Amino acid sequence: MKRLLLFILLSVFCLSLPLSAKAEGLRFGVPPWPGVTVKSEVVCQILEAMGYKTSQLEIGPPIIYKGLTTDDVDAFLAGWIPQQNEMFLPLKEKKAIDVVAINVDEAGTSLCVPTYVWEAGVRSIADLAAHAEKFDSTIYSIEIGSGMQVSTEDMIANNVAGLGGWNQISSTTPVMLSAVQERIRGKKWVVFHGWQPHWMNFQLDMKYLEGVPGTEKLVSNSVVYTVVSNDFAKRYPQPYAFLKKFYVSGAVQSEWINDFGFKKIAPEKVASDWIVANLDTVGEWLEGVTAADGSAGIDAVRSRFAN
Template sequence: MTISPLLPRSLAATAALVPLGMSLPAMADLDTVRFGVPPWPGVTVKSEVAAELLEAMGYQTRQSGLAVSVILNGVAQGDLEAYLGGWYPVEEDMVEPLVEQGKVVKAAANIDGAMSGLVVPDYVYDAGVHTVADLAAHRDQFDGEILGIEAGTGINNAVNAAIDGDLAGLGDWSLRESSTAAMLAQAGQKIENHEWVTFIGWEPHWMNISYDLRYLEDSDGAGVAGIESTVWTVLPADLEQRDPDVYRFFSQFVVDIEDQNQWVYAHSYQEKDADAVASQWIATHLDTVGRWLEGVEAKNGEPAIDTVRARFD
């Protein structure tokens, strides 16, 4: 999918056409806010929630499904206005150089305290498996196997490195790599049968609603559990100048992890359309929306929360 580039407005060229002594008009607000959306259900619904609020404020929106590298390039070049999935530390090496070059800004940590790493069902945790090192003491009950996601992902690589380095007693374990859907299907079957299983988990995700899971603590610096993460809103560096109200909204758009868990559960697990999930949530959480829109004006100059309430209340 390609993105139509936004033609830059040259203030220098405009100034040449203005008679001496006249001041330049302020740059016009945005008409369309363009989102880059990777194929992740959490970012899909989160982007839809933001888009529906912006549309209620009088903007048009466009969401393009793209790879993360393409999205970040689009934001840096001004071809996109927003990326709501800047997952740190995984994407830190991709985003920080653009921040240092002054091409993008991290406007807000829209999800704080996200978690990833090895998980076990609560009945396994209650049996004494609290850390990665505890896995080795119960190797036979796990068949010496960790269920993983797609090959080449950061967390899979970390697990393989721990196995290769015999960290936390994992040297004789194996990682079964597969798709995320296949991993969760197999883990779900084992949980239903009350079998022992450990697999890669993360939050926000619907797995945290469907299953009673416990995140293990790391051991021996294995780097495969208790990985705290932050998800950043990445915007073009000049967006605050181009449209202060859009920028302010994004800078205040901070989502509770439990809300995003519910979004992902409804969209990915219950297979509801993202727009239906977003609009229903907005209509029942206008107090939260009000905090996001504090001090923000709609395109018609009214308080943004008033235009949102007119549509959703």
């Protein structure tokens, strides 16, 4: 019960965190996910090198999407689709947000189990209900209000694959994975939210479960969009031009996630080390983009990071 209470308290805290009144410059909404944490840090360090002030608001997706329409958030680098469709599509259809570009297209999500559970016969979401007792009728999920959490809640509410009556323990990604790792160390059965790119795919011996009718919102191949406020391009034309070209492979983002989320290297260092080692790639993103003082953007970045 104490562990469950901790999960709930952490989740509520992350979702209720107010937008900072002191936020300055280009304000990026950053959920507590390792991938978007480092990705946002890379973008912000590049923009800072070009003379633009940035700030990172550690808030959940529902608040970010609302903030994009109320002048509280300027940009979001983690528009996971279709998992966030319920938040994303209404705003897109109303043209309340500007969908800039895909920044990662090698992504996917599902429910996952340890390989020893998969080898015992649990290979589809349809197999879970028959082993409810071993799983404690519990699914470990990421934070309340996220696309994956909402989709799983709908599956439970609609008794998809016999999951009606199951519980969902929702938390931040690090807390969820810590609980999953603890159960794996004890060779216990556990089912949890999994996605790629992420360090879990390198560090956990795990398998993705096949979907069944009714799980389409959760089990899918995904793309990740850069989303900005409607007036972003007018206010920040050069950063906007940069974000139009900003793209990373799933392998690169997994590398970032592994360094930060698993090795516990500070995201600021992960980002700066990567930029130093990949200035040619940064140059491709900044082709034709100028710094705040009118100089070539890549020259400003090289000047900051080359030494």
